Amino acid sequence: MKTAIFLFIVLVSGALAGFIHGTVNFTIVEPYLDQAIGIENQNLFESGEDQDTPQFWVEYEGYRVWQKSGQILAGVILGISIGSLFGIVFALSRNTLPGNNDLKKAITLSGIMWFTLYIIPFLKYPANPPTVGDGETVVLRAILYLSFIAISGLGAFSFYKLSTKLQNNKKIISLAGYTIFIGIVFLIMPENPDEITAPIELVTEFRIMSVLGVSSFWASIGIILGLFWNKLKPHQETNSSY
Amino acid sequence: MSESRQITVSKNGVSKLAIVALALVFVAGLFVVGFDQGHIFSLVYGEQAFTDLYIHELTHDMRHAAGFPCH
Numbered sequence: 001m002k003t004a005i006f007l008f009i010v011l012v013s014g015a016l017a018g019f020i021h022g023t024v025n026f027t028i029v030e031p032y033l034d035q036a037i038g039i040e041n042q043n044l045f046e047s048g049e050d051q052d053t054p055q056f057w058v059e060y061e062g063y064r065v066w067q068k069s070g071q072i073l074a075g076v077i078l079g080i081s082i083g084s085l086f087g088i089v090f091a092l093s094r095n096t097l098p099g100n101n102d103l104k105k106a107i108t109l110s111g112i113m114w115f116t117l118y119i120i121p122f123l124k125y126p127a128n129p130p131t132v133g134d135g136e137t138v139v140l141r142a143i144l145y146l147s148f149i150a151i152s153g154l155g156a157f158s159f160y161k162l163s164t165k166l167q168n169n170k171k172i173i174s175l176a177g178y179t180i181f182i183g184i185v186f187l188i189m190p191e192n193p194d195e196i197t198a199p200i201e202l203v204t205e206f207r208i209m210s211v212l213g214v215s216s217f218w219a220s221i222g223i224i225l226g227l228f229w230n231k232l233k234p235h236q237e238t239n240s241s242y
Numbered sequence: 243m244s245e246s247r248q249i250t251v252s253k254n255g256v257s258k259l260a261i262v263a264l265a266l267v268f269v270a271g272l273f274v275v276g277f278d279q280g281h282i283f284s285l286v287y288g289e290q291a292f293t294d295l296y297i298h299e300l301t302h303d304m305r306h307a308a309g310f311p312c313h
Contacts, residue, residue: 003257010264022304029307063299070300071307074275078304081271084264118309127309141311142277173296210307 005234010087011080013228017220018079022072025213030068032206036129037064038197043131049064079217086113086221094235096164102233103226110222116156118214121148124186127210130199141192148189155181274312279288 008201041060044050090097090109097105125145133141156178163174229235274282279298283291298305305312 001256001260003260004255007260007263011267014269021308025304025307030303033306068297069301069305074301077271078275078308081268081275084268085244085273088264088268090260091261127306127311129306130312131310133313135313138313144286145309147309151299166249195297210309214309 002234002237005232006087006091009225009228009232009234010084011223013164013225014080015076016079016224017083017217018076019072020075020078020220021217022075024216025075025209026071027067028209028211029206030071032129032202032209034064035202036131036198039202040131048161058148069094079221080096080118082217083221083225086110086225089113090225090229093160095108099208101226102229103223104214108227110225112156113153114215114218117149119211120152120182121145121184122211122214124148124189125192126199126207128194128196129198129203132194132196132203132231134194137193141194144190144192148185151185152182155185273303275308 015046041050045052050056086109090106094102094105097108099105099108125141125148159174159181161180162177166173186197274297280292280295283294283296287294302312304307
């Protein structure tokens with residue numbers, strides 16, 4: 001394995017996919033964030049916690065510009081981070097992934113990781129816009145969310161390892177095993193403790209846009225890393241002898 | 243007369259150092275975007291960082307959009 005090329009492929013693919021994710025979010029998620037923060041501000045005024053003054057709006061504009069400008073930068077950082085995990089898993093599992101070239105293998109893996117690390121946890125703990133969420137429970141919610149992602153990911157990995165030991169016509173057993181396992185975990189894990197106080201249409205539409213944004217990342221990382229891997233072939237070493 | 247040969251071999255060995263480096267990048271990036279509440283800047287600015295929340299605010303919109311608990 002050519003380590004420098006491997007690292008280059010992983011980090012650049014992650015950054016590009018993260019940039020795409022941030023850009024998609026900036027286009028389709030931001031309007032819902034603005035709407036939700038508008039409701040949050042109204043709640044602040046009504047509760048007397050803050051006052052509707054020019055000073056308030058000057059400060060508000062200041063930090064909203066900072067928050068919005070971070071959307072794409074945070075996308076790149078998150079992309080490099082998740083892309084690194086994707087690169088590790090791809091390098092270690094490449095030989096056993098289905099597909100006759102690295103693009104197909106990478107797309108297959110990104111589909112599996114999108115489903116087990118994002119969609120399954122999302123169904124249990126879906127994304128929420130601002131105004132939904134009690135600051136007092138943020139640590140608990142973070143622990144629940146991360147735990148579920150880790151359990152789902154490790155469960156998928158374990159059943160995948162099991163499937164490699166089974167004959168072709170019995171591989172379905174490991175898929176059924178993961179389905180039963182994650183179904184039980186889904187029922188056992190505690191619910192999100194926060195009540196949804198924002199309009200349900202806003203929350204639902206925000207969640208749909210959130211899924212599209214994250215899915216754009218997983219689609220991009222599979223395609224970009226697969227193309228780079230096909231082109232640069234970091235797993236091959238060329239020896240010349242004279 | 244010398245003969246030139248080129249052999250392409252496929253090696254599956256992945257550098258352990260590369261794996262460790264990427265694992266560190268994964269954890270650090272996830273913490274910055276998903277969970278920092280002033281912790282990183284507190285190493286330099288002390289308790290004030292937990293009030294300013296610069297990184298939290300910078301990653302705020304992505305945090306919500308990507309499904310991380312925010313506040």
